[in-house]
Amino acid sequence: MAILHGGWLTRIPVQTPVKESHIPGKGDAPVCLGGVLLWGETWRRLTPEMLQIGTLTGDDQPSFGIQPHPYAMTQVELLEFLRSLGQKGLLRLPGLNSLAESVEVPVKRSRKSQGKVAPDVFATNLEEVGWHQSAIALPSSLVAGDFTDPATAVIMPQLFGAETEQEVVLHPWQITGIWLPADEAVPFLNSLPLGSIDTADPFMSGDLRFWSHIARWSLDLLARSKFLPGLTVELREDLAAAIATWEPLLDSGIDQLRFLQFGERMPGVCRMYQQGGSEKIRSWIDIPIEPQTLLQDFLRKTLDAQIRMVAKESPLPETSPNRNHPAKGTAIASPVREWLQALGHKNRLVEASDLESLQTSLQTWTAPLQLHRAENLFRTCLYLHSPQPGQKDWQLEYFLQAADNEEFLIDAPTIWNNPVERLLYQGRAIAQPQETFLMGLGLASRLYSPIETSLQAPRPQFCTLSPVQAYDFLKTAAWRLQDSGIGVVVPPSLASQGGWANRLGLKIQAETAKLDKGKRLGLQSLLNFRWELTIGGQSISKEEFDRLVALNTPLVEINNEWVELRPQDIRAAQTFFASRKDQPALSLEDALRISTGDTQMIEKLPVVSFEASGALEDLINTLSGKRTLEAIPAPKTFRGELRPYQARGVGWLSFLEQWSLGACLADDMGLGKTIQLIAFLLHLQEQNALERPTLLVCPTSVLGNWEREVKKFGPSLKVLQHHGDGRPKGKDFAKAVKGKHLVITSYALVQRDLKDLQTVSWQGMVLDEAQNIKNPEAKQSQAVRQIEARFRIALTGTPVENRLSELWSILDFLNPGYLGPKNFFQRRFATPIERYGDTSSLQTLKSLVQPFILRRLKTDKDIIQDLPEKQEMAVFCGLSEEQASLYQHTVEKSLQDIEASEGIQRRGIILALLTKLKQICNHPDLFLKESQSSALSTQHSFQDRSGKLKRLEEMVEELMAEGDRALIFTQFAEWGKLLQTHLERQFGREVLFLYGSTSKKQREEMVDRFQHDPQGPRLFILSLKAGGVGLNLTRANHVFHYDRWWNPAVENQATDRVFRIGQTRNVQVHKFVCSGTLEEKIHDLIESKKALAEQVVGAGENWLTELNTDQLRDLLLLDRSAIIGEE
Amino acid sequence: MADSYQQPSREWWAQRWIEVLESFGWIRRLARARVYAREGNVKSLEFKGHKVIARVQGTAPEPYKVTLSLDPFTDEQWGYVVESMSQQALFSAKLLSGEMPVSIEKVFTENGLSLFPFTKFDIHSRCSCPDPANPCKHIGAVYYLLGDRFSEDPFVLFQLRGRTKEQILEALRQSRSQGKEEKSEDGSQKSEEVIAAHLRSRVSLDPNQFWQYTEQLEPSLVVIAPPPSSETVLDVLGAIPLKPDIAEDGSMVQTSSQAAMEYLKSVYQTVSQQAILAGMNVGESTE
Incomplete structure (x- = not known):
């Protein structure tokens, strides 16, 4: 929905509204301090008319020649967004809460007035935030008119992350945001999460993420004392002023490399902020600032701000310690005293005389490090050679080394033989090779004295080290030399100090x-x-x-x-x-x-x-994946076909089973996990290895589906659904289980009937939708662990490897103890990976769990070719008790009426009944309307009262975790409305809903948004009549038919909103059917006689009215076994 | 491991300069001159070639003009010195890395020269004051200030003998290069091409890398750990070469420099500790 941007600006941008007292140059504000401008971007519908020059420019900013960024968040939107992120613990911005609270009232009002905030009402509150304006040049495209004619040209910026095939140009846009000066920007950047393994919902744009990484580097520089105090001259109000500064010291090899690499990887957007400072925003675009310049500026100013805060708190010794004459101690002499004081002062000014001599002193002091100030492409390198055979002494040979390639070495003889200004060597130009080399040797000899003796030769090439010296070099000197920018190479067998290979x-x-x-x-x-x-x-x-x-x-x-x-x-x-x-x-x-x-x-x-x-x-x-898995041919008793990847999946399950290792099959939704499990059980049966029953635990909503699928694909398996009030208990349960191959029960019952379940000796235990045990403390998670079985399998469609606590919980069920206790796991893996984005911990974790998780994505190349472009699946759902009793009651009452009537009246009653039953299957509230809500409705949550809704929610959660988008069709507009409200509340995201009374304009906007907004809503509810034709919604790859229109043609037409030109992915169509109801019976009828059905059913639902009462009774009567019942 | 390397004492040439002066036996006059210098009576001090020209405030309203110089070495003499220096890479290495080689004096004595004045007749000075004595206290004050200059920038010594550090380095370079300016190891490649490839021009904008930054945090930045040694760049550089302070007994001491270093060390320590702490708290929620 929204994206947070943060750009580094080298100067304070224009404050808005412009205040007299803050006009730059006046007062004591240090004008050259940089900071982060925080602003947000959000999708909104734009039309060319809105973008016409002048229309978007408010009256209050007439002076700026450029238009406001049309997608930029308003001040209220930005504060709201920041506050919501703060509440999720994703960032920390001191003072934000109080500010956001003070604008809460306007937020509500602003919704009514469609985002337009009357500036006069809220100005006082919003002003406190410190709003600043800057310009940014962004890829933009021409939507109308002609570039050559500014009067007609209508230009629109590219939305964050949106793809465009249009030609783009850089165009300046005005943005307004919160200004965080360097000292406030650093703690803010440090509060952002550094990892990004779960990218389903990104809120940070590349610029902000980049700077948060650089802020991490600057912390590292501080921790390693990589900075120096300095004294420079700066122009202030046309006068030269002496300034005390803290400067980063990037002398070590690793920091030089980081400097190069971060510079190369800086996202382009970082460079497009116009660095005009507080001057009037101009209408031309600067040449993009060099990445290294910007990086340098960020490091200098953030380090300075952070060290200054510490220095401010550290009192300067007024007198030097003089024990003999404590009263007469000598104060630090001027101007050193003033300089040290200024190092902890916000205005940084050194007001003292005789600064030239201090400057000379500081220059002399830091002279040994001068070589690192310039961008150095080559450095002196010391290469340690182990003794020659029969010798005792080690040799330290001198080279020049490329800063960006450790293996690019130039030996001393080459350097000495080329006393040139610039040496061309293997395709590289080395400026002043001898001077660079000698300079490094000078510094190295200062840090490691054995080198100094060798420098008495005119053209030194190496020095020799005794074994003791060599050890000392490895242990202590090497680090210090590297840390000061000297390259060090040691024999590989001695190189990895932390590694084990050579120990x-x-x-x-x-x-x-x-x-x-x-x-x-x-x-x-x-x-x-x-x-x-x-x-x-x-x-x-x-x-x-x-x-x-x-x-x-x-x-x-x-x-x-x-x-x-x-x-x-x-x-x-x-x-x-x-x-x-x-x-x-x-x-x-x-x-x-x-x-x-x-x-x-x-x-x-x-x-x-x-x-x-x-x-x-x-x-x-x-x-470890070195050997590929054998696919297992479909067992003879398997009624159906296994796709190649499914056959491999079965092979994988049976391989792990042989070793009694727990397996987690985590294929994407729609790839057929159920089928693979059934085939696996049949395979065991075929091998005569299915000796005892297997327990399958699943959500109540899919109990019926499971039984149905098992009967359909593996009829040779004897199944027992352990569910409902009449389920056997104690000895009866043991008896009922006997001779069964598969016992299916729900998570709720595992917990309740744990004792009975523990009496059975299970061959296997399977968890379907295993994310149900993601909370290891929950009772059902505890219960499933207490049941013993020879093999364990978990099925889940969520990207389990990205949700670490879920991963632990599932793995701990499958292979107890393998990932260690929860708190150890948290410390060793979860914290480093989630908080710091630690890739090496992630790598270790992945290789640890990889053997036990098989996850295929529907986008995988070898899966895609196995899949049809469109997959249609019926999803069987149960009824809640409430639904069942409503259904039964309604059927019985209507059947009496039907029997007592005939002709048109009879037809009318039948059609009305059909509608009522469909409504009940959807949700009791749809049937009851608000006024008549039954007593049950208050005892249960909204979703627990409908089997379909429960299932929909589970599936939607899964598909959103996979990053997919879905259309949900219903024929009841009222239901669409209820569903929209419910889903928005459940998922905390916007859900679109289009129906008959949606205006043409709103309709276009919704479609546009669903198709084009990168962070837009992922769910789109449509009424079958209003949304069934004419729309292009190819961004969805799931279609749900929540209720059924018994006409395949109508459904297919709706499905085709997604499955048409522009669709690049496989589409899954889920048709919801309530088991045991007329929905199931009609579904079966249509499926079994597709051709006939089309003739019979073709015209709509009228054929039903032609049935006699007995036929109708058969069709409508509820099969009680399909009731989900209470949990 | 704080003693693993020793910083050369930066004050030795300043001390040496004063020692040489005091060895000429102007003790009392110099003592007065020192006070005079400390009181800030030397208004300006600049080099004109190898000569020092200073303006010293005396009793008259206008400051007196003091000129002071040593006998500069001739080009030939410098030629010998550079020749001797080029025999040991150490001199180039140290001078390039901003250090005055400790054994520098030896190079001059080997060639029958003395970097420091040897007798009082080596020092030429003149003052516009009416005092006929030489050195007068104005000249003495300039002597002392020059000593301060040496501790701030030791290469001033070369300048008094007629060469800047840069000139010496240039001469050393020329003695190594004998006129060659550029060389390619195979000679065939056109230098312009190589240079074009390696002198990076402006970094262009990559449309594919415009919005997103997908890199994971560098593993070495995941944990902000203290460095393996408690030594910092302050230990590498040693004390700041400030002009010495005068102690109660009149001797020169480095109290300001020491106190400044202690102060900086405490700041460095706190900064490092706070950064490590901040590094551990990243991403913690607001509670």
Whole structure:
């Protein structure tokens, strides 16, 4: 719906409304301080007339020659938006709440007046915010007229993220937003979430996100003390003024690289803010500011603002400590004192004489770092070579290294042989190679004295280091040199200080243990394994190990490779040798963790190599995706066809089942998870492996659907629906379950009938819509964990890997303990990933869970080709108790009336009855209207009173999580209205509704918005009559027929709103049917005799009126087993 | 590891300058001159070539004009010095990285020269005051201020002998290059092409990268951790080379510089701690 922008401006933009006291240059405002201009963008319908020059320009800003950005949020909208984001904890802006509250009244009023706020009423409140105006040049396109004729040209800016095929030009637009000066901008930027794994609902535009990352970098610079105090001269009101500043110090290799990379990745929009400062907004566009210039400005000003705040709080020692004469201590002499004071002062001015000499001092002081001020493409590099065979000493060789490519090295002889102004070397130009080289050596010798001796030669190329010096170089000097901008290269075996590959470690070979007959493997099964001690990747014997330890040096050579022997590793290894009689236990779970790269320590020793053999190798290769899964051919008893990806899915389920590993099948909605599960059970049956019943738990709303699907696709499976008031209990339950293959029950009943369910020895346990256990503390989540079963399967259509607490809950059900306790998981994965966007934690987590989750998207290339362009599916829903009793009552009453009447009157009663029954199936409230709401209506939530609505909600939640959009058709306009209100409340998002009385203009606007607004509503309810024809709504890829018009032609016409030219994705059509009611019977009739039905039903619903009363009774009578009942 | 490297004492040449002066035996007069200098009577001090020209406020309404110079070395003498310097990369390296090499004096003595004045006859000074004594207290005051200058910028010494640091570096460069200006390792590639490729011109706007920033946060920025060592750039640079303060007993001390460094160190420490703290609180909701 809305997008928040934040641009970095190097100068304060124009304040609005312009206040006399804030005219730039007057007063003490430091004019050159930068900050963030926060503004919002939201879709609204625009017509060329509205964009005609002058119409959008308010009377209060006549001086600015450019038009306001037509999509920009108004002040009220922006405050509302910021406040809603603040409430969700997505950002923090001090003082926002009080400001937003003060404009609350206007918000309500503004809705009535359609977004137009009378400025005089709210000016006082809004003024406090500090509104500023700037111009921004944005890609815009011509919607009418001609560029060459400004009088006719109508130009429109490109909406954030919208795609356009039109030719675009850069055009300036005026934007109004909240100004956050550097010191306020930093805490704001730091409060924004850094991660973005769940991109379903982005609210930040690229510019804001980019600056929030840079703000993170600036925090890092502060933490690492990468800044320097300075003294510069600045022009203020035409006079030179001495200014005390804090400057970023980007001398280390990593910061130089970041500077280059961030500069390259800066989104273009960041550069389009017009940096005119507080001058009048101009109507021409600046050449886009250079990314590096803008970046530098941001870092300088945000660092300065942050350090200044600390300096302000740190009192300057008035007298230097002089213990002998405390009273006579000497004050810090002028002008140093004034300079230090100004470093903590907001106006930064240094008012003192003799500043030139201080400036000279500071220049001399920082001279060793001068080389990093310029954009340096090359740096001096020290390359550590291990000793030559038979030698003891190490060598540190000198090079020049490219800042952006560590491997681009120029050796000293080349440099010395080329005393030139500019050296061309392998396609690169190096300015002043010798000077750059010497300068670096000068700094390096200051930081690491062994280098200095070598510099007494005229053309030094290296220095030699003793083993002790080499160790010291690796341990301490290397970091300091790198941190000061000197490149350092060390032998690869010594390079990864944190890595394990070259440390003392264990090499493990494992295989599965032989099993007793009838026993199965599980995560906790112990493996047989052999181990060897290794160092630097080489196996060593106990004798060799002892010899190395006896050398008593930190660096040892193994087969020409030098590695570090750490004291703590030696101790661990000695302990390990001492206790090797009782071998440590290694479980299948450990093996999985080691092979996915999560845990690598056994008894405090790193596992540097892991080899699996036999069946274990197969398992690990398959789980890690190195070996592809075999598709399983559809079992003979399977009535239907498996698409290729479904056959693979069945293969995957049965593979994990063999190892007793829990599986989560998380395919997109509509890819046939149900079918895959049925085929999997049939496969077990075919293998004679289906010995005991499987328990399937699903939401009440799909109980009936499941049973129906099982009967349809796997009639050889004996099913029991455990549900309803009459369900068997205790011994009766045990008896009822006997001989069944599948027992289906609901989440609510698992919790209620837990004791009975625990008495059965289940072969498997399946959770459908497993997101129902996303809250691990909920009772039903606890209950499903307490039922034992040999295999466990979870089915879900939500992108489970992006919802970390849900992921944990499901995985913990499938493979208990695998992801650790909840609080550990939160600390280790959820917090780093969700809060900081930590990609390495995310990577580890993904490889940990990847073996147990199979998720195919309908957009995957190899899935798309298996799918038809249009998939039609009937969705069977139950009735609530309330619906059932209304239905039954209505049928009985009407049948009596029908029997007592004939002719037109009879027809009329039948048609009226049909309508009533449809209404009841939709929702009791639609039938009862408001006045007659039954007693039940107050006891239950709105959605619990209708089986269809419940199911719709579940499916809509899933499709929105997948980022899809849907049309919902109904033939009852009243229902559309009720549904719109309900869905808006449930999902907290806008839902569109189009029906007969929607005006043409509103209609166009809705369609336009649904089709073009990137953040627009995702749900569109249409009445079948009003929305069935003429509209183009190809952005939706789901169509719901909430109620049915028993005429396929009418439904198809509606479906075609989506399925027409411009649709690039597969479309899913969901036809809702209430089980046990006339809806189901007619649906079956149509399905079974499609051709005939079209003739019979073709004209509409009149054929029903021709049936005799008995036929009607059969058709209308409620099948009580379809009632969902109470939970 | 605070002692892993030693910063050269920046004051040594200032001290050396004063020592040389005081060794000539003008103790009492110089003591008065020092006070005179501290009181700010030297109104201006500038270099004109190798000469120092200063204006010192005396008893007369108009400041006296003081000129002071050492014998500059001839081009030939400088030639020898540069030749000697070029024998050790250390000199170029240190001078380029803004440091005065500690062994600089040796280079001059090897060539029979002295960077510092050797006898009082090496120093030429004149003052427009009526005092016939030389050095008068105005000249003495300028001596002292020059000492301050040395601690602020040691390369002033070269200037008194007729060369700036830049001139010396240029001479060293020329002695290495012997006139070559550009070279390509294979000689065939046209230099313009290479330069065009590597001197980045204006960064163009990429329409595909206009709105979105999809990069994930760099892993090394996920955790804002303290650096592995408590040393900061302040330790690398050492104390700020300020002109010395005069202690109670008249000796020169670096109290201002020390106090300033202590102050800066405390600011650096607090800034680092606060940044680490702020880094941990990112994205926390408003509660």
